[in-house]
Each structure stands twice: as structure tokens, then as C-alpha cells.
Amino acid sequence: MKLTQKVLLVFALIVVIGGIAGMVAGSVISLVAAVISAALLLYSRWLWGQNPLFGFILGLGVSLALLGRFAGKALSSEEGLTLWPGGVVIFSSVVTVVVLITGFAQERKNASGSQGASAEEEAAPSETGKADAEEAEEPSSSEEA
DSSP: OOHHHHHHHHHHHHHHHHHHHHHHTTOHHHHHHHHHHHHHHHHHHHHHHHOHHHHHHHHHHHHHHHHHHHHHHHHHSSSOOOIIIIIHHHHHHHHHHHHHHHHHHHHHHHHHHHHHHHHHHHHHHHHHHHHHHHHHHHHHHHHHO
16 A cells, blocks of 8 residues: 555544544534545545546645644634644644645656556567568578578
8 A cells, every 4th residue: 555545534533533523513514524534535546546646636625624724723713733633633734735746756757657668568579579570571581492
């Protein structure tokens, strides 16, 4: 399992735990929003293995949405930033965004590096294949003459 997938899993768990804490405090909508956000993060985690671009976009979108929601609440509230759940979700969102960006950049770098190597590998056998074909033709043409 890649680091990005692990981070998305941990972030989804933190979001669900925060939603449960919100429900215990009397906000059912917190649980609903947390379950939807966590489901999208888990889907992003799954997509990361199948199609990193879509997994990156979805994970980044959910992480930035949660960051905006909790940072906006912390800035506008009279109490300021609370450690739980606001501070934890803000910190986790920032970590997730950084890991997603670096992980996606690494995926792109690896993909472009492997394409260059495979093109060279494909060119080499075709050249030796041509040489083998030419050698095979020469003896048969000398037998005919």
C-alpha cells in the first residue's frame, strides 16, 4: 500500500471519529457530513490504485473542502481554533494535501520515466529482429541461385 493510500485511510478515520463526536454533541448533520466525506476519501484511496489522476483530484477536493470548512469556522468563531475536531481536521487536511501533491508528482515522474525506458526497450528488439530476418533471407536466396 502506498503512502498516499495510507494517509487517505487515516484521514477518513479521523473524519468519521470527528463526525461521531459531533453527533454525541448533538449535531446529526456532523455525522452525515463526516460519513459522506470519509466515503469520498476512501473512494479516492481506491481510485489512487486504479487511476491516480482521478484519485488525486477527488482526494484533493475533499481535503481542501474540509480544510476550508474548519479553517473558516475557526477564523469566524469567537472561541478561535479548538483542538478537537477543528485543529485535528485542519492539520490532517494540510498533511493530506501535501502528501497527495507529492505522491501525484512522484507518480507522474515514475510514469514518464518508465515510458522512456520502454520505448528504448521496444526499439532494440525490433532492430535485432530486422537483422535476424535479413540473415534468414540471405541463406535462402543463395540456395535458390
